[in-house]
Amino acid sequence: xxxxxxxxxDKEFTDVxxxxxxxxxxxxxxxxxxxxxxxxIEFQRFDHILLDxxxxxxxALHLIDKLNTHDKVPFVTLITGHPSVKSIIAGMCGxxxxxxxxxxxxxxxxxxxxxxxxxxxxxxxxxxxxxxxCLVGESAAMQxxxxxxxxxxxxxxxxxxxxxxxxxxEVVAHAIHTASNVEGPLVATNCGxxxxxxxxxxxxxxxxGSFTGAVGRKIGVFxxxxxxxLFLDEIxxxxxxxxxxxxxxxxxxxxxRVGAVKDTSVDCRVISATNRTVEEIAQSKVLxxxxxFRLAVFPITIPPLRERLADIPLLATAFIEQLNAENETNxxxxxAQLDQxxxxxxxxxxxxxxxxxxxxxxxxxxxxxxITLPKNFESPFAKNQMxxxxxxxxQTIDDVEKELIRVTLEKVEGNKTLAAEMLGISTKTLYxxxxxxxxxxxx
Amino acid sequence: MQxxxxxxxxxxxxxxxxxRNPLNRISMQAxxxxxxxxNDMPREKAIAALDxxxxxxxxxxxxxxxxAEHARTDETS
Numbered sequence: 015x016x017x018x019x020x021x022x023x024d025k026e027f028t029d030v031x032x033x034x035x036x037x038x039x040x041x042x043x044x045x046x047x048x049x050x051x052x053x054x055i056e057f058q059r060f061d062h063i064l065l066d067x068x069x070x071x072x073x074a075l076h077l078i079d080k081l082n083t084h085d086k087v088p089f090v091t092l093i094t095g096h097p098s099v100k101s102i103i104a105g106m107c108g109x110x111x112x113x114x115x116x117x118x119x120x121x122x123x124x125x126x127x128x129x130x131x132x133x134x135x136x137x138x139x140x141x142x143x144x145x146x147x148c149l150v151g152e153s154a155a156m157q158x159x160x161x162x163x164x165x166x167x168x169x170x171x172x173x174x175x176x177x178x179x180x181x182x183x184e185v186v187a188h189a190i191h192t193a194s195n196v197e198g199p200l201v202a203t204n205c206g207x208x209x210x211x212x213x214x215x216x217x218x219x220x221x222x223g224s225f226t227g228a229v230g231r232k233i234g235v236f237x238x239x240x241x242x243x244l245f246l247d248e249i250x251x252x253x254x255x256x257x258x259x260x261x262x263x264x265x266x267x268x269x270x271r272v273g274a275v276k277d278t279s280v281d282c283r284v285i286s287a288t289n290r291t292v293e294e295i296a297q298s299k300v301l302x303x304x305x306x307f308r309l310a311v312f313p314i315t316i317p318p319l320r321e322r323l324a325d326i327p328l329l330a331t332a333f334i335e336q337l338n339a340e341n342e343t344n345x346x347x348x349x350a351q352l353d354q355x356x357x358x359x360x361x362x363x364x365x366x367x368x369x370x371x372x373x374x375x376x377x378x379x380x381x382x383x384x385i386t387l388p389k390n391f392e393s394p395f396a397k398n399q400m401x402x403x404x405x406x407x408x409q410t411i412d413d414v415e416k417e418l419i420r421v422t423l424e425k426v427e428g429n430k431t432l433a434a435e436m437l438g439i440s441t442k443t444l445y446x447x448x449x450x451x452x453x454x455x456x457x
Numbered sequence: 458m459q460x461x462x463x464x465x466x467x468x469x470x471x472x473x474x475x476x477r478n479p480l481n482r483i484s485m486q487a488x489x490x491x492x493x494x495x496n497d498m499p500r501e502k503a504i505a506a507l508d509x510x511x512x513x514x515x516x517x518x519x520x521x522x523x524x525a526e527h528a529r530t531d532e533t534s
Contacts, residue, residue, distance in 0.1 A: 027482055095481060117480040117481040119488060120491070
């Protein structure tokens with residue numbers, strides 16, 4: 015929060031501008047002439063002065079002269095509506111003085127008060143395509159996913175998203191919501207995070223006084239997502255005894271708030287998500303069969319990151335571009351670093367990749383544009399399923415070979431010469447194998 | 458002060474300034490309406506801001522009229 019002094023003789027402008035500046039989180043004092051401004055700077059310290067160039071009792075230059083006698087000179091933004099003084103003001107601008115020309119917009123005030131110039135705020139335009147405004151990747155597996163999202167988006171079918179932890183199920187839910195082009199909002203809730211007592215109230219809402227602690231009416235997520243999309247994450251963690259209530263809503267499209275006598279009509283697509291496979295769902299009986307068929311009208315399995323290694327450079331670039339935009343930095347990947355990222359298996363999927371990049375970003379020297387990658391990506395939480403699994407009957411030789419090369423590259427931090435030596439093959443053969451798999455992945 | 462490089466006469470510049478002031482009020486009041494709507498603030502605030510926009514539109518119109526008259530006088534003289 016900054017202390018702002020706004021000096022302008024247009025009282026209506028100072029009234030509305032001070033409201034907006036306060037809304038932006040700053041403290042603001044107003045002066046409508048030079049005399050009032052002198053009084054203000056005598057008794058109070060300001061971080062920033064927004065100053066009209068032409069005032070009834072003098073020009074802004076008089077105030078700037080006075081400010082220059084102070085120990086700490088505040089930042090000054092000159093405001094002018096006078097075309098003839100624009101060029102004079104531009105000539106005066108330096109590190110502590112800039113200018114704005116009327117008519118002003120909120121964005122102008124935000125920029126000058128945050129100290130960010132327009133040019134810096136505009137992020138470098140990215141060459142990476144964000145499918146449905148959120149998904150990154152051009153591999154064959156992702157193209158197939160985009161096609162499914164496009165098709166299901168045109169229907170109102172319920173979708174069940176399956177995939178390992180960290181593959182981006184909620185992002186895919188966003189993509190389906192975007193592809194649906196519906197009027198209502200996307201409302202997300204995590205069935206695994208709700209207690210047995212509260213899950214009914216969260217999903218269906220409650221009436222005032224329906225139970226101890228129900229001090230007011232609550233609208234449940236089904237009603238909140240009216241004409242939109244309801245995302246139920248970790249659906250298989252929902253208590254079994256609650257599932258018949260959910261089934262009734264899915265079948266009847268009507269919801270009864272806890273403690274209510276009347277039901278309400280609801281119309282939304284339900285996207286549910288789980289990190290279990292269909293086989294696991296069937297075997298472990300965590301989800302009733304009738305619910306499964308209602309929710310998984312269109313099941314989508316999101317591929318793990320290791321099955322779309324070719325997308326890693328795109329994802330890594332998208333993540334670093336986002337961090338650069340947020341922190342006004344200019345970090346760039348080196349090709350060898352992208353190879354290093356591709357050589358690791360990412361058992362924690364995109365979440366783990368994003369976390370590793372964020373950590374590397376923090377560790378990198380902000381005065382250079384080089385990213386410092388750690389030598390080892392392994393996270394204590396990400397269990398490497400592939401390395402813990404021994405070779406099993408039914409696996410193809412190609413799969414086993416791929417896994418062996420992956421694990422070896424991971425061990426030597428992506429050094430291909432060393433990996434080839436350990437594997438007892440030539441570096442050229444190793445490159446041939448890697449290129450072949452990359453081409454396979456790109457379709 | 459350095460001499461100005463603007464080609465307009467001082468009167469024209471002053472008249473342009475008089476148009477920009479109500480335009481500035483319109484712009485800021487419109488931002489206020491957006492804030493009210495985006496943040497569920499009392500609608501009376503939005504209505505008051507819209508009323509001020511309407512007044513500032515009339516002010517702009519009057520200032521433009523003066524500018525047009527000045528231009529006409531310049532052309533004939």
